[in-house]
Every structure is written in structure tokens, then in C-alpha cells.
Amino acid sequence: MSYSYEYPRPSVTVDAVVFGYDAGELRVLLIERGEEPFRGAWALPGGFVGLDEDLDAAARRELREETGIEPVLLEQLRAFGTRGRDPRGHTVTVAFVALVKLGDHSVQAATDAADARWFPANDPPALAFDHAAILQCARAHMIEAVRTRPVGFDLLPAQFSQTDLQKLVESVLGEELDKRNFRKKLHALGLLLPTGEYETGVPRRAAQLYRFDAARYASLLKEGFQFRL
Amino acid sequence: MSYSYEYPRPSVTVDAVVFGYDAGELRVLLIERGEEPFRGAWALPGGFVGLDEDLDAAARRELREETGIEPVLLEQLRAFGTRGRDPRGHTVTVAFVALVKLGDHSVQAATDAADARWFPANDPPALAFDHAAILQCARAHMIEAVRTRPVGFDLLPAQFSQTDLQKLVESVLGEELDKRNFRKKLHALGLLLPTGEYETGVPRRAAQLYRFDAARYASLLKEGFQFRL
DNA sequence: CCCAATGGTGTATATCGGACACTCAGAGCT
DNA sequence: AGCTCTGAGTGTCCGATATACACCATTGGG
Incomplete structure (x- = not known):
């Protein structure tokens, strides 16, 4: 043909x-x-x-x-x-x-x-x-x-720790970030839902696992909200 | 063919x-x-x-x-x-x-x-x-x-007043900006060269005309400078 | 001479971003 | 049981940045 x-x-x-x-x-x-x-x-x-x-x-x-x-x-x-x-x-x-x-x-x-x-x-x-x-x-x-959109959540499993997210962002940016400042911003966004579950099988204190609040993000977007990390 | x-x-x-x-x-x-x-x-x-x-x-x-x-x-x-x-x-x-x-x-x-x-x-x-x-x-x-690049200077004539630039930015953004704050940022960037010339033929006080310092912008860029208005 | 229109200028306050250090929990090992 | 190791979790201070805000000066035109 x-x-x-x-x-x-x-x-x-x-x-x-x-x-x-x-x-x-x-x-x-x-x-x-x-x-x-x-x-x-x-x-x-x-x-x-x-x-x-x-x-x-x-x-x-x-x-x-x-x-x-x-x-x-x-x-x-x-x-x-x-x-x-x-x-x-x-x-x-x-x-x-x-x-x-x-x-x-x-x-x-x-x-x-x-x-x-x-x-x-x-x-x-x-x-x-x-x-x-x-x-x-x-x-x-x-x-x-x-930095400007919640893309990290599309790369991580449904449940993840704050550190998981931070390490991912650092890997993308190629630079290290301050743990406390990162978490401060993260909480300010109000897009993380604590699951009450924790990491398992780690030889240290287990980190709490969170879930991304996609519904809340969608509704915030309509109000002109700008994601920023 | x-x-x-x-x-x-x-x-x-x-x-x-x-x-x-x-x-x-x-x-x-x-x-x-x-x-x-x-x-x-x-x-x-x-x-x-x-x-x-x-x-x-x-x-x-x-x-x-x-x-x-x-x-x-x-x-x-x-x-x-x-x-x-x-x-x-x-x-x-x-x-x-x-x-x-x-x-x-x-x-x-x-x-x-x-x-x-x-x-x-x-x-x-x-x-x-x-x-x-x-x-x-x-x-x-x-x-x-x-907001993030000096594009305004590609749209204006070689010489322009600060107000010209502000009006252009407002027209693109579709919102009004505060004159003093706008000029403060503009001067902080250090990319405007005063020409010493002034508007002509206007029925009011003539505004001073400036020129974009492209050479300085190019050299600042190499040092990791980020334009922001 | 007065009016209309825009040029030009600084301060005070709120907000945001970045630097910074210690204690606690849990697992593994001896 | 006690020790060690690793990372979890947490708050304050300071400097920089962004925003709100008002008046006098200059010029041309009527």
C-alpha cells in the first residue's frame, strides 16, 4: 500500500x-x-x-x-x-x-x-x-x-512518607532540601492525609504514611490556588 | 510532482x-x-x-x-x-x-x-x-x-518610559499593578539605562526614557540570575 | 491663572523563606 | 537488658521580600 x-x-x-x-x-x-x-x-x-x-x-x-x-x-x-x-x-x-x-x-x-x-x-x-x-x-x-504542581504523587505509591516525597523532590532538583522547611511547606499546603499507618520492616522508628488529597487539590485549583514547594 | x-x-x-x-x-x-x-x-x-x-x-x-x-x-x-x-x-x-x-x-x-x-x-x-x-x-x-523574562523589551521601542513598560505588563497580565512597587522591582533588577532623554509632545510632565541593558542581562544570566517582576 | 493629567518618590507592615539542633522511637546486636 | 544505630519528628529567629498606601511637582492647554 x-x-x-x-x-x-x-x-x-x-x-x-x-x-x-x-x-x-x-x-x-x-x-x-x-x-x-x-x-x-x-x-x-x-x-x-x-x-x-x-x-x-x-x-x-x-x-x-x-x-x-x-x-x-x-x-x-x-x-x-x-x-x-x-x-x-x-x-x-x-x-x-x-x-x-x-x-x-x-x-x-x-x-x-x-x-x-x-x-x-x-x-x-x-x-x-x-x-x-x-x-x-x-x-x-x-x-x-x-515545584509548581503535585507531580510527586504520580510517581510515588499511593501511600508514602514525608521523607519519600522529599527524597523524590531532591532527586528531581538535584539538590538537597532542609527537612523542617520542606515539611513546613508541605503541611501548609494541606494536601496530605495521614493514614494512621506506618512503615514496616525498617530498622528504626517507622515513619507515618500519608496519602495525597486529590479531591481537595481539585477544589483548591478552582479557587485559584497555586501549588508551590 | x-x-x-x-x-x-x-x-x-x-x-x-x-x-x-x-x-x-x-x-x-x-x-x-x-x-x-x-x-x-x-x-x-x-x-x-x-x-x-x-x-x-x-x-x-x-x-x-x-x-x-x-x-x-x-x-x-x-x-x-x-x-x-x-x-x-x-x-x-x-x-x-x-x-x-x-x-x-x-x-x-x-x-x-x-x-x-x-x-x-x-x-x-x-x-x-x-x-x-x-x-x-x-x-x-x-x-x-x-513575569519571568524580559520580554517586554522586545515589544517596546528601543526607548521607553517606565510607565510604558508597566502598561504593557498590565495589558498582558490583565490586572493593574502598583506604580511604586513596580518601579521598585524594576530598579532592583538594574537592567534599565536612563537615556537622559524625555518624552516629547505630551500635555503633561514628560517622562524620562530608558533603554534595556541587554549586555548586563546576558552577563547576569551566566551567574544564575533569575528575572522576576 | 487655573486646571487636568501624569511623573516621580518612601515608609511601615505583613509574609515568606531559609538557617539551624536536639530528643525520641524502634530494631538489631551482644 | 542494655547499647548502638538510624532516621522520625519538631520550632524559633532573622533577613528578605511583597504589599498597601498619598502627596507634591511638572507641563501643556484652556
Whole structure:
């Protein structure tokens, strides 16, 4: 099957920077390319957009096909369209950022992906195409997002300690924060619900576990509330 | 001439939201479409991306062709690719925001554009495609940008009064600011050079004119300086 | 000469952000 | 049982920042 157009034009792809959080470190999901170009290299999951397919639907589909992951939160980063970024010819890619709770998903490589694995987001391997630049841009996006929106809660399990959250924020920002000041702000937001439950199996005093009050956040937003950490 | 591909796929266009500032109001440059679809309707300037053409180069080219404008500052907003946004078939557009000093450019419609004119950015006419949504997004972008980056200086003439700048910021934000507090912050930034010249032809005390210290801003940026108004 | 309109200027107060250190709880080990 | 280790939990002070607020000066025009 083949299709004709009056003018030559770039192709459109989507790529997803999927972040997860595990072992105190921000991680990014990469696939090993099973096809040329860059066969055997690590890359962001993604692929061509189908005709009449929404961009975010395409990103979700490619993620599902290549890695088995179905993210809850997926938002557009921006388009990358520098000439020469794809050796097959000019392609414009629309990059997305997705956040997943690592425990909720097991990664399963398929279709174009020979393998799919989590890597440290701040120390990734060499990447195909211009994916290193896209990842860099996504990390900058996260630095902004983690301070101004409650994104941490999409990366942590449903229940988490205040320290869990702080370590995550520190990992994204790449800098350490003061425990008391962090908690002061956190409580001031009023978005944490104490569960009454505690960590188990830790060789020290167990930290209390909290839950994110999504309903309250939604209603605060309507009143012009601005999240800030 | 015709080109063939193995798979059907969306086309790529660029659209530019060009902002200017005049008569105390933020303005946006629109063209009247000279071709179907939406012939006769107002729309953002833009068009198809050529093969092997960078996205920003395409946006600049379309702007030049359709309106005669060559903006200094052009930055990507994001991609819009919702199915059905273009009646000709699926097209993905990458939207840009451009800022121009109104006095430096005279607008000249050509090629696909039957006309090109400035409209109030906060009260635009009905627009073709999903351009109203793109404009909305661009305005939100400006609200963010005007507080965190010295964008006002790209919209004003080389010399301007403090009040000019304040009125511009107020027009973008859609809210009024306190004169003394605004000037306090402005002076604290240390980015205004007094020119010693004054307004002329005004029926009141003439305001002193200033110039933006771009060199100083560039050097401050390297030291991790964050602009904030 | 008076009026209208805007230019230009400082202080006092509330709020926010950042620095900073100790005690307590619980698990594991001897 | 007692000791040790690790991280949990908690409040104050100070400096910086943001906001509210009012009057006189200057100029052109009528």
C-alpha cells in the first residue's frame, strides 16, 4: 500500500520520556531499538503517528506496544524538528512526558523494542537520534513541574512518607532540601492525609504514611490556588 | 510532482502567534485567508513545512511570505494535533510565539493571505481551525513569560518610559499593578539605562526614557540570575 | 491663572523563606 | 537488658521580600 501527496513533507513521530521513581532515584524508561536505524542503541519509546490519530493517543499506543506501560499522566513537552535529526529523512517528533508509579507496572518489551529497561534519569546511556536532548529538556520540565504542581504523587505509591516525597523532590532538583522547611511547606499546603499507618520492616522508628488529597487539590485549583514547594 | 510513502500520515504545518504592543494594548497579527478552507476567515499566519526545513525556519518563512514580518524573537509554544482540527485531513501544527516592535515593521499581506492586520490580543475575531485555542495558549504563555523574562523589551521601542513598560505588563497580565512597587522591582533588577532623554509632545510632565541593558542581562544570566517582576 | 493629567518618590507592615539542633522511637546486636 | 544505630519528628529567629498606601511637582492647554 502506498500513498501520494502533492508536496514532500516531514513525517510525524511521537516519543515519550517516561519517568519513574525507585530506590531513591528518578528513572527513565528506555528501549533497545530492534530495527534500523540505530538498531541495538537505547532510545525513547515512540514511533510514527497514524493517520487521523491524536498525538497523545499515538504516544499512548506506542508506549503500550513497545513497553507494555499505560501511564496515567501524559503531557506534551514540545516538538523537535531540527533538520537531520533522523537519518531516514526529515521527521518531526512531538515529545511527551509520562509519569508512572513503578510498582504498578511491569515492563515488557515488544514490537520494535528488543528490550525495555529503567535507567537513572540523571545518568542515562548514550541515546539514538536527538533523544539525549529531548531527555534533557524533559528533565528541565520536571524541575519546573515538581515545584509548581503535585507531580510527586504520580510517581510515588499511593501511600508514602514525608521523607519519600522529599527524597523524590531532591532527586528531581538535584539538590538537597532542609527537612523542617520542606515539611513546613508541605503541611501548609494541606494536601496530605495521614493514614494512621506506618512503615514496616525498617530498622528504626517507622515513619507515618500519608496519602495525597486529590479531591481537595481539585477544589483548591478552582479557587485559584497555586501549588508551590 | 507527487511523492509516495508506505504509510499514510499527518502533514506538518507551523503557525505563528505574533504579538505586538500599540496604543496601550497587546495586539496579535492575523491574516485573512485567501484560499480554502476557511477562505475569508481570520487566522494565524502559517503554512506547510517544507521537506528538510527546520520548524523555526518554516515559521519565519511563512511569516515573511504572508505578512512581510521578520521577527527577532521566535520561540516554540507546542504542537497541536487533535484529530479533525483541519478539514483537509489530519495535520499537526507546531505553534510559535513571536514578539515584534510594532514600529519596526509595516505589515504587508501576500501569497495565501488576502489581508494582514493587528487585532486586540484579548479580544480577537473568530478564527479558523483551532487557532482560537492556540492563541489562548499563547496568551497564557505570555503571562508566564512577562513575569519571568524580559520580554517586554522586545515589544517596546528601543526607548521607553517606565510607565510604558508597566502598561504593557498590565495589558498582558490583565490586572493593574502598583506604580511604586513596580518601579521598585524594576530598579532592583538594574537592567534599565536612563537615556537622559524625555518624552516629547505630551500635555503633561514628560517622562524620562530608558533603554534595556541587554549586555548586563546576558552577563547576569551566566551567574544564575533569575528575572522576576 | 487655573486646571487636568501624569511623573516621580518612601515608609511601615505583613509574609515568606531559609538557617539551624536536639530528643525520641524502634530494631538489631551482644 | 542494655547499647548502638538510624532516621522520625519538631520550632524559633532573622533577613528578605511583597504589599498597601498619598502627596507634591511638572507641563501643556484652556
